[in-house]
Amino acid sequence: MLSKKINRWVWILGPTIAVVAIPIFIAEYVLTHHALSKGRTELHDIAVTYVQRADDMIAEAITTMKKLKLKGTDNCSIENREAFGRASFESYYIQQVGLATNDGTLLCGEPMGSLISPVRLPATSTGDPSIMIGILSGQHADTQAAVTLRINDTTRLVARLSPKAISLEAGDPRLTGAMAVSVYLDDGSLWWERKSHSERILAPDVIVEKVRSESLPIRVIVAAPPEAMLASVAELSNFSIIGAVVTGIFTLLVGMWISWQQNDGSDEFSRAVSAQEFYPYYQPVVDIMTGKIAGCEVLVRWIRDDGTVVPPGAFLPYAEATGLIREITRQLMIKTVEDIGPLYKANPQLKVSINLTATHFDNADIVSEIRQTYYNSGIAYRQLMFEVTEQHPLRDLDLSQQIFKEIQAMGAKMALDDAGTGHGGLAYLQKLGFDIIKIDKMFIDHVCYDVTSETIVHSLHDIADRLGLSMIAEGVDATDQIRYLQNLGVEMAQGFIFSKPLPASEFVALVEAKANLMPDMPEEEEEVGEYAA
Numbered sequence: 464m465l466s467k468k469i470n471r472w473v474w475i476l477g478p479t480i481a482v483v484a485i486p487i488f489i490a491e492y493v494l495t496h497h498a499l500s501k502g503r504t505e506l507h508d509i510a511v512t513y514v515q516r517a518d519d520m521i522a523e524a525i526t527t528m529k530k531l532k533l534k535g536t537d538n539c540s541i542e543n544r545e546a547f548g549r550a551s552f553e554s555y556y557i558q559q560v561g562l563a564t565n566d567g568t569l570l571c572g573e574p575m576g577s578l579i580s581p582v583r584l585p586a587t588s589t590g591d592p593s594i595m596i597g598i599l600s601g602q603h604a605d606t607q608a609a610v611t612l613r614i615n616d617t618t619r620l621v622a623r624l625s626p627k628a629i630s631l632e633a634g635d636p637r638l639t640g641a642m643a644v645s646v647y648l649d650d651g652s653l654w655w656e657r658k659s660h661s662e663r664i665l666a667p668d669v670i671v672e673k674v675r676s677e678s679l680p681i682r683v684i685v686a687a688p689p690e691a692m693l694a695s696v697a698e699l700s701n702f703s704i705i706g707a708v709v710t711g712i713f714t715l716l717v718g719m720w721i722s723w724q725q726n727d728g729s730d731e732f733s734r735a736v737s738a739q740e741f742y743p744y745y746q747p748v749v750d751i752m753t754g755k756i757a758g759c760e761v762l763v764r765w766i767r768d769d770g771t772v773v774p775p776g777a778f779l780p781y782a783e784a785t786g787l788i789r790e791i792t793r794q795l796m797i798k799t800v801e802d803i804g805p806l807y808k809a810n811p812q813l814k815v816s817i818n819l820t821a822t823h824f825d826n827a828d829i830v831s832e833i834r835q836t837y838y839n840s841g842i843a844y845r846q847l848m849f850e851v852t853e854q855h856p857l858r859d860l861d862l863s864q865q866i867f868k869e870i871q872a873m874g875a876k877m878a879l880d881d882a883g884t885g886h887g888g889l890a891y892l893q894k895l896g897f898d899i900i901k902i903d904k905m906f907i908d909h910v911c912y913d914v915t916s917e918t919i920v921h922s923l924h925d926i927a928d929r930l931g932l933s934m935i936a937e938g939v940d941a942t943d944q945i946r947y948l949q950n951l952g953v954e955m956a957q958g959f960i961f962s963k964p965l966p967a968s969e970f971v972a973l974v975e976a977k978a979n980l981m982p983d984m985p986e987e988e989e990e991v992g993e994y995a996a
């Protein structure tokens with residue numbers, strides 16, 4: 464029992480955990496992968512933007528200085544200095560333009576008279592020997608680049624570039640907050656740098672993108688920790704977790720509901736079978752010519768712990784589908800020996816009929832079970848009758864025929880139950896060799912009012928007659944039905960008009976009292992039923 468419970472919980476929790484964990488795992492994997500690859504692309508684009516800015520700044524400085532060179536600005540004359548001031552004023556990137564000696568000694572610069580810091584020349588070559596780029600060093604907090612253009616053997620034009628332009632933010636703020644950017648010249652000198660706010664910027668898994676300028680000696684390195692990239696999918700990730708948890712809760716509830724349903728049926732039912740909670744009730748079969756009890760039909764009842772009586776319609780389909788009906792029938796047969804064995808021993812004319820299902824004819828076990836149960840018991844084989852309904856098809860007619868023969872060989876009788884209501888009736892009669900036909904309540908109910916029902920009952924009686932079979936009418940609950948059956952020549956009947964199915968003690972008492980179950984019959988005024996003669 465405990466292991467079943469554990470098993471059930473494993474079956475509920477297993478899918479639940481899978482439903483929660485697998486989507487989270489897949490979503491996390493996909494989102495992380497997507498965020499990192501998107502972040503890497505963004506970093507690369509940011510690096511390209513910085514390179515582009517640096518390229519643009521330097522290109523503008525070179526163009527400006529080339530124009531000045533064309534004007535012959537090779538000394539620090541007033542006009543030249545005015546031209547330097549105008550050029551720097553007109554450019555967004557250039558902060559100052561001036562003249563320096565080839566070794567970097569400053570001669571003049573505008574605006575502000577002279578360059579703030581000494582230029583260390585020559586610096587990095589641009590590929591064009593007349594143009595050099597270097598980094599100014601000195602007291603000024605900002606690191607600044609200077610581009611120089613050779614005018615003659617002794618003099619160079621110098622343009623000092625503002626760091627403002629290069630330091631403009633580029634990219635998604637979620638990423639750029641944690642991002643570090645460094646702009647280098649080819650000689651390794653640092654032009655500009657932006658520090659990261661994240662302590663993780665030096666971690667080994669930090670993501671780094673490097674981009675070189677195609678035309679100038681500029682390198683940009685951009686780095687950011689992976690967390691900064693994952694921030695962009697944090698909301699989606701939360702959604703996926705919430706979605707998976709909600710689905711998991713739903714799966715858990717469905718699992719518990721299914722388990723509860725199954726538990727309600729299967730476990731409880733199996734337990735009831737093991738606990739032998741199934742009891743035979745006995746419905747008297749009456750000789751309607753005398754009113755005497757000729758025998759009974761065993762009808763199963765499930766009597767639960769709390770005393771409630773469950774009718775067979777509520778559990779037989781399940782018992783048949785699971786095959787548990789075999790065990791139930793076995794228990795019922797044993798109980799009949801205990802319940803009515805002594806009564807039947809004392810009244811050898813009594814018969815008892817027991818219902819079998821199609822499952823009982825899947826193999827021949829039922830034969831040995833009958834033999835073992837009734838051998839030397841109070842109930843002789845010849846007092847037994849077994850009913851087989853025609854509503855559920857027998858799977859193997861040859862095997863069934865064999866089983867019929869073995870049961871009949873013991874002295875027991877075989878009855879076709881619910882005759883006329885199923886599909887196999889006539890074929891069964893022809894193939895299986897029944898001894899008795901039981902007419903279903905469905906037809907008996909209407910015999911005195913409905914010509915079709917009367918025709919069917921009449922025909923069945925005719926068939927039984929011709930085949931030498933006996934007949935028992937079921938579900939008789941009115942005196943005109945009794946009269947009709949008597950007139951037709953049907954001798955045996957059962958029904959609520961005689962008695963409902965009874966617990967063993969009541970049935971035994973009824974027989975021992977030699978009760979006459981025939982109800983008071985009204986005077987026969989006219990013939991009942993179209994066919995009654």
Ligand SMILES: Nc1nc2c(ncn2[C@@H]2O[C@@H]3COP(=O)(O)O[C@H]4[C@@H](O)[C@H](n5cnc6c(=O)[nH]c(N)nc65)O[C@@H]4COP(=O)(O)O[C@H]3[C@H]2O)c(=O)[nH]1
Nearest residue numbers: 761762763774775818819820938939940957958959960964
């Ligand atoms: N309304 C009304 N009903 C009447 C009257 N006379 C008898 N009945 C009911 O009709 C059913 C007759 O049994 P059945 O045709 O073999 O039909 C049985 C039989 O096919 C099956 N069954 C009952 N006990 C067993 C069993 O132990 N084994 C198997 N395999 N089937 C069983 O369940 C069916 C229903 O059994 P029950 O509920 O006991 O219902 C019984 C009985 O209580 C009547 O005058 N009026």
